[in-house]
Each structure stands twice: as C-alpha cells, then as structure tokens.
Amino acid sequence: MHIEFGHDVYSSDDKKLGTVVGLVMDAENQTVRGLVLGEGLFNQDERLVDISAVATSNDERVSLNMTDDAAAALPRFLKEEYIERPREAPDALIMPAAGVGGPIFYDSSVTASGYTDYPGNNSFFDPAPIDPPVVETRSNLDETEVILKKGTDVVGSDGEKVGTVNDIRFDNDGRLAGFVVKAGFLFTHDISIPASAVSEVDDNRVQLNITSEQAKGTS
CATH class of the missing domain: 2.30.30.240 (PRC-barrel domain)
Structure with a gap:
C-alpha cells in the first residue's frame, strides 16, 4: 500500500472527502496507524482515519471502506496546549527616601496612575514570576503515536x-x-x-x- 501526501481521499460511494495531509505513526514500533484527512479549502479541518478504513490506495487516490455519511463522524484531530498561570511574587517592598515614613508595600494590582510618586508597572520593582509556566499538551492520539507531515x-x-x-x-x-x-x-x-x-x-x-x-x- 502506498499513500502519498496530497492524495485525494474518496468514500465508498465515490465522494471526495479531502486530501492526505499527514500519516499517524506509532513511534515505538514504527508502524503506520492511520492517516490525517484534511478538509476545507486550506485543509484547516483535520480528521483521523484508522488504517483499517483504507480500502485501496494507488498513485492517484485513496479510497475508504466507508460512505460519505459515515466519514462525517470521523474524529477530529485535537492537540491543545494549556498553560498554567505562574505564581507571582508577593507585593514588592519599596524603601522610601530618607525622611519619609516606614517601608511601603507596592500593590501590583494598582496601575501606575494610582501611585504617582512610586515606580509604575514597567519598572524593575514589578513582581516577577517565581516559577516558569507549566505547559500541558492534550491530544486524542495515543501516547506513542505521532503525526508526520x-x-x-x-x-x-x-x-x-x-x-x-x-x-x-x-x-x-x-x-x-x-x-x-x-x-x-x-x-x-x-x-x-x-x-x-x-x-x-x-x-x-x-x-x-x-x-x-x-x-x-x-x-
């Protein structure tokens, strides 16, 4: 079986579904698990097709063993990244000039316009993140599966x-x-x-x- 990028994909009732924009591969045993079907003018929508759904493939097209209606229920490829907001340092401690009262805690939630005598939001007194952001990737692929394009x-x-x-x-x-x-x-x-x-x-x-x-x- 030979599946090339850009090949048109057709249903069993001979309706064009889209084009091949990627292949799903098991990275551990290096086997092909399926293909990524691109839909729309610029293939902006992607669906996952299991390799068992491929009936035939030649140098011109890929034919599936499912109808156009059945293909509409194919799962969309999902890969999203969630970024957890980092913890922030406590309000900065600003030591005033000599002759002024005791230490003042600068409230980072108030804009600079509220403190005309003290550094604004763009100063080096701004609180900085303590920890780097945590990025979590969620996908509907198996852990060992990757998409090659x-x-x-x-x-x-x-x-x-x-x-x-x-x-x-x-x-x-x-x-x-x-x-x-x-x-x-x-x-x-x-x-x-x-x-x-x-x-x-x-x-x-x-x-x-x-x-x-x-x-x-x-x-």
Whole structure:
C-alpha cells in the first residue's frame, strides 16, 4: 500500500472527502496507524482515519471502506496546549527616601496612575514570576503515536539537517520501510532513507542514526 501526501481521499460511494495531509505513526514500533484527512479549502479541518478504513490506495487516490455519511463522524484531530498561570511574587517592598515614613508595600494590582510618586508597572520593582509556566499538551492520539507531515525536518546524528520529508514508504504490513527526503535549497533532489537509518520519530523531526553526509550518500 502506498499513500502519498496530497492524495485525494474518496468514500465508498465515490465522494471526495479531502486530501492526505499527514500519516499517524506509532513511534515505538514504527508502524503506520492511520492517516490525517484534511478538509476545507486550506485543509484547516483535520480528521483521523484508522488504517483499517483504507480500502485501496494507488498513485492517484485513496479510497475508504466507508460512505460519505459515515466519514462525517470521523474524529477530529485535537492537540491543545494549556498553560498554567505562574505564581507571582508577593507585593514588592519599596524603601522610601530618607525622611519619609516606614517601608511601603507596592500593590501590583494598582496601575501606575494610582501611585504617582512610586515606580509604575514597567519598572524593575514589578513582581516577577517565581516559577516558569507549566505547559500541558492534550491530544486524542495515543501516547506513542505521532503525526508526520510533508516538510518535517530530517536530522542526522551529527545534528545537521539533511532535508525534509517528501514521502513515506511502508510495507504491506504497515511497517516503515523508509523516507523520501527532499534535500537542497535552490536545486532540490530526493534522497531515499531506509528505515534502518531511523533512530527516532516525533511530531517535529525524524532523527537518523547516521550523519548527514552518510544520509546524502544513501541515494
């Protein structure tokens, strides 16, 4: 089975559902779990399609074994980040000039206009966060699943960028066979990277176990 980015996806009643904008892969065993279906003019809506729902795939299109009505119930891809507001330091202690009364606590909730004789909200007396913000990512993918899209960076073991993912190859059992990587800037060319050269895959990049120079010599 071969599924390419940008291929049109059709229902069993031959209605176009959208295009392939990504593949869902189990990062641990490097198997394809499904595809990401892009809907709308700019593929702004994304739905997850299990690989078992793919009936056929060729060099032109992907056909699903479900009707247009059934495809409307496919789950949307969700990935959201929640940022917990950091704790703030207590109100700043300002020591007044000589001859003025005791220490004054500056209330950070009051704007500078309320304290014309003391530093405003943009001064270095402003309270600073004590702890960095906590970011929590929530997704409807399994913990081991990642989404690979066209343009994902491919990086060698030396930290040098080899190129970007242009296509993904996998065998009949859904196991990763390799990547087709677009390398170069003005004059681009494709490099075939076998699965044996891949050490790690995540949403942001494909990490190789060979250097960038070795990768460029594989094609």
